[in-house]
Amino acid sequence: MIQRDIAYRVRAIESLSPTLKRIVLESATGDPLPVGAAGAHIALTLKCGDRILRNSYSLIAPSDGTGRYELIVRRTDPSRGGSHFVHDELTVGAVLAGYVPHNLFPSFSHARKHLLIGGGVGITPLLAHLAALRREGARVELHQLAAAEEVALFTQLLAPWAGDDVQVHGGREGLDLEALLSRQPLGTHVYVCGPAALMDRVEGMAVALGWPDGRIHRESFGASGGEPFTVRLARSGGEVRVGPDESMLQALENAGVAAPSLCRGGACGECLTRVLEGEPEHRDHYLTAEEKASGQFVMPCVSRAHSDMLVLDL
Amino acid sequence: MIEGHSRAIPSPLPEETVHGFRSASHLLIALRRRLAQEHMGFRLYAAGTEGFLWDVAGACEAAGMGKAEYRLCHSGSAQRRIFCVHCRTMTDGVTTNLVTCSGCGAQLFVRDHFSRRLNAFMGFQIDAEVPGETIPVEELYR
Ligand code: FES
Numbered sequence: 441m442i443q444r445d446i447a448y449r450v451r452a453i454e455s456l457s458p459t460l461k462r463i464v465l466e467s468a469t470g471d472p473l474p475v476g477a478a479g480a481h482i483a484l485t486l487k488c489g490d491r492i493l494r495n496s497y498s499l500i501a502p503s504d505g506t507g508r509y510e511l512i513v514r515r516t517d518p519s520r521g522g523s524h525f526v527h528d529e530l531t532v533g534a535v536l537a538g539y540v541p542h543n544l545f546p547s548f549s550h551a552r553k554h555l556l557i558g559g560g561v562g563i564t565p566l567l568a569h570l571a572a573l574r575r576e577g578a579r580v581e582l583h584q585l586a587a588a589e590e591v592a593l594f595t596q597l598l599a600p601w602a603g604d605d606v607q608v609h610g611g612r613e614g615l616d617l618e619a620l621l622s623r624q625p626l627g628t629h630v631y632v633c634g635p636a637a638l639m640d641r642v643e644g645m646a647v648a649l650g651w652p653d654g655r656i657h658r659e660s661f662g663a664s665g666g667e668p669f670t671v672r673l674a675r676s677g678g679e680v681r682v683g684p685d686e687s688m689l690q691a692l693e694n695a696g697v698a699a700p701s702l703c704r705g706g707a708c709g710e711c712l713t714r715v716l717e718g719e720p721e722h723r724d725h726y727l728t729a730e731e732k733a734s735g736q737f738v739m740p741c742v743s744r745a746h747s748d749m750l751v752l753d754l
Numbered sequence: 755m756i757e758g759h760s761r762a763i764p765s766p767l768p769e770e771t772v773h774g775f776r777s778a779s780h781l782l783i784a785l786r787r788r789l790a791q792e793h794m795g796f797r798l799y800a801a802g803t804e805g806f807l808w809d810v811a812g813a814c815e816a817a818g819m820g821k822a823e824y825r826l827c828h829s830g831s832a833q834r835r836i837f838c839v840h841c842r843t844m845t846d847g848v849t850t851n852l853v854t855c856s857g858c859g860a861q862l863f864v865r866d867h868f869s870r871r872l873n874a875f876m877g878f879q880i881d882a883e884v885p886g887e888t889i890p891v892e893e894l895y896r
Contacts, residue, residue, distance in 0.1 A: 626793070628794050649794065650795030650796070652823055
């Protein structure tokens with residue numbers, strides 16, 4: 441079996457803005473790091489006080505033989521836990537446990553054109569795609585949506601690829617999505633990463649304009665908050681309270697429940713759990729519509745509950 | 755719409771959205787040019803004979819379209835385009851189980867094996883194994 445765990449050492453930390461930090465990781469053991477293709481992410485285990493969190497971060501540059509992985513971490517408020525630790529406590533030289541890269545957001549080499557749409561820190565995997573696609577000479581266009589005060593920062597991050605087909609738009613209404621999606625040539629694939637609302641908007645608009653399913657790709661980390669609820673563990677007994685700012689998976693992990701996970705973004709299927717009672721609120725992209733409607737399964741990394749109580753086969 | 759091979763000039767048709775073409779190859783040239791201008795969300799529906807449909811499908815794929823973006827409906831004759839596996843020549847409009855290759859002249863047996871890449875059914879020499887051994891000619895693909 442392929443080794444999945446890796447010890448990373450923090451090689452550099454660079455403050456990009458009061459809320460954004462660029463982190464460079466290298467192997468802590470000296471063993472070479474596996475290739476992290478554009479679109480890949482790594483999961484890091486972060487110890488925040490007495491809590492242990494596992495967070496996923498996209499690589500912002502394809503890492504083929506560079507021996508390092510680069511990430512950008514936004515300090516969120518309220519933090520899901522990990523970002524405050526990364527911003528306030530992580531120092532150069534620190535060693536972090538984590539996973540090898542996994543890629544659930546790859547680009548499709550047969551695409552005639554790649555349209556990349558980012559929102560806020562969702563730019564991270566798109567930076568890697570832009571670098572890789574430009575290097576291959578592929579046809580690519582990128583639109584980044586940013587809060588007005590971050591336009592300059594993202595413009596600077598994109599400076600190596602500056603051109604007419606790389607644009608940063610300030611404010612939510614800065615980009616005419618319908619016009620953009622209507623003028624794409626046949627064979628275009630669209631990739632969107634950012635807040636769930638933006639990804640839903642892009643996906644909804646593309647579907648409405650007649651884009652086939654297989655041409656719309658979305659990355660999703662961290663849309664985990666919502667109404668609090670309680671999980672009852674049918675096999676092991678016990679109850680776990682899921683707070684408004686944590687995912688069901690995080691709450692289970694904090695309670696010491698051994699729950700499997702990989703992407704932590706509702707894409708890979710690793711965390712699939714059987715539901716015995718209660719009504720899940722599905723937020724994943726793994727289960728089919730029928731499976732969701734059946735209410736028999738839930739992906740705890742992103743999904744929550746419509747009912748106050750969810751009884752899981754754990 | 756193909757209007758027959760004899761007509762040299764496309765006929766003026768009542769609506770601007772209907773174009774007449776003097777031949778399938780004429781239509782395919784215009785189609786390829788048109789697809790290069792089209793945008794995501796475009797759908798194509800084609801009806802016609804097997805060979806024509808797969809020519810259209812080829813143009814769609816070449817333009818970057820996927821299977822969800824075009825639909826093919828067979829209508830008209832079931833005649834086959836035959837690819838000679840010996841000399842690689844195409845023979846069009848075949849309605850019988852045996853046909854003389856328009857390239858090398860071999861007596862070809864028309865197989866049910868269809869190649870999407872070549873857009874043709876395979877034909878191989880009927881008496882390749884035992885010279886002179888053949889079967890009666892039947893009209894099967896009208
Ligand atoms: S961990 Fe991948 S779907 Fe939940």
